[in-house]
Amino acid sequence: MNTNNVALQVDRITRIFSNGTGIRGLTFQANSQGVTAVIGPNGAGKTVLFTIIAGLASPDSGQVVSPPGTRTAYCPDVPEFESWLTAREVVENSALMSGARSSIAPREALRLCGLKKVEARRVADFSRGMLQRLGLASALVLDPDVLILDEPNSALDPIGRADIRAVLEEQRKHRCILLSSHLLSEVEHLADQVVVLNEGRLVSSGTTAQLLTRAASPTWNIRLTSALTTEQTRTSEEALRSRFPTAHIRFLTDAICRVQFPSFVQADTELPRLIAELPAPLFEVSLQDRDLDAAFARIIGGTRS
Numbered sequence: 001m002n003t004n005n006v007a008l009q010v011d012r013i014t015r016i017f018s019n020g021t022g023i024r025g026l027t028f029q030a031n032s033q034g035v036t037a038v039i040g041p042n043g044a045g046k047t048v049l050f051t052i053i054a055g056l057a058s059p060d061s062g063q064v065v066s067p068p069g070t071r072t073a074y075c076p077d078v079p080e081f082e083s084w085l086t087a088r089e090v091v092e093n094s095a096l097m098s099g100a101r102s103s104i105a106p107r108e109a110l111r112l113c114g115l116k117k118v119e120a121r122r123v124a125d126f127s128r129g130m131l132q133r134l135g136l137a138s139a140l141v142l143d144p145d146v147l148i149l150d151e152p153n154s155a156l157d158p159i160g161r162a163d164i165r166a167v168l169e170e171q172r173k174h175r176c177i178l179l180s181s182h183l184l185s186e187v188e189h190l191a192d193q194v195v196v197l198n199e200g201r202l203v204s205s206g207t208t209a210q211l212l213t214r215a216a217s218p219t220w221n222i223r224l225t226s227a228l229t230t231e232q233t234r235t236s237e238e239a240l241r242s243r244f245p246t247a248h249i250r251f252l253t254d255a256i257c258r259v260q261f262p263s264f265v266q267a268d269t270e271l272p273r274l275i276a277e278l279p280a281p282l283f284e285v286s287l288q289d290r291d292l293d294a295a296f297a298r299i300i301g302g303t304r305s
């Protein structure tokens with residue numbers, strides 16, 4: 001393994017439960033700085049994978065390799081704490097457990113995670129969102145090289161999500177962050193690398209841009225400056241379909257033509273030619289569904305058994 005920039009090498013990890021579910025032969029690596037997101041539908045195997053990487057469970061086979069001395073912290077989706085402790089005591093205890101001088105002091109971690117005002121409150125009255133913030137604060141003071149966050153924003157309101165995103169944007173510069181999330185817009189903002197699991201298998205991985213390009217069957221709406229007659233849309237559709245046989249071409253209205261190409265590569269060469277052959281001048285061209293949700297649906301849709 002090239003240890004220079006790699007914090008984590010997940011090597012053919014398999015864990016199968018007696019009911020046949022689990023994870024199978026997962027292999028990927030994560031860099032020392034940056035965010036690797038693991039995404040997948042419910043039951044895909046994200047939590048099983050994370051607990052193995054964190055050393056809380058053992059795989060049936062395969063291994064997780066990290067440089068010697070790597071410190072790992074794992075934060076479950078809704079962490080549990082002793083209910084009689086205050087938020088500050090929880091984070092201070094966590095800092096004590098780290099046994100090392102952390103680069104983030106407890107009070108700073110509480111502030112970063114938006115808990116300064118409630119640091120003296122007992123966690124018994126904390127909401128799920130506040131517990132998620134507290135879980136992250138407790139993990140940060142451990143100063144981990146690998147920070148594993150299982151759905152860190154599942155219980156957060158939009159302000160909470162923005163707060164945590166800002167914390168992770170800063171923390172990604174210092175450590176390897178491994179996170180899972182069903183909020184793909186958050187993943188798209190944060191992740192340098194995305195690993196897609198489905199039914200326990202790795203079905204795709206790469207940068208967000210690579211995933212979007214690979215999974216895409218890109219579609220454009222082409223709006224014309226003037227409306228066509230019914231006869232014009234019919235003959236134009238026929239002519240374009242015979243000139244561009246691999247594209248799906250359909251007039252949605254008398255002034256909007258929808259075109260879908262099998263790949264971006266093909267669209268790069270064919271879309272300008274197709275626009276030049278339309279029977280009226282162009283008003284605008286807009287790319288449809290260019291987000292991770294759409295790519296994810298296509299990746300998962302294409303692998304469901």
Ligand SMILES: Nc1ncnc2c1ncn2[C@@H]1O[C@H](COP(=O)(O)OP(=O)(O)OP(=O)(O)O)[C@@H](O)[C@H]1O
Pocket residue numbers: 017018019021022023040041042043044045046047048049
């Ligand atoms: N202790 C266990 N015993 C039996 N099956 C288990 C156990 N833990 C997990 N599984 C199964 O392994 C599969 C993966 O579960 P996991 O919790 O990792 O999914 P996930 O991707 O985290 O899902 P979600 O998005 O719903 O949190 C599921 O089918 C689950 O039922």
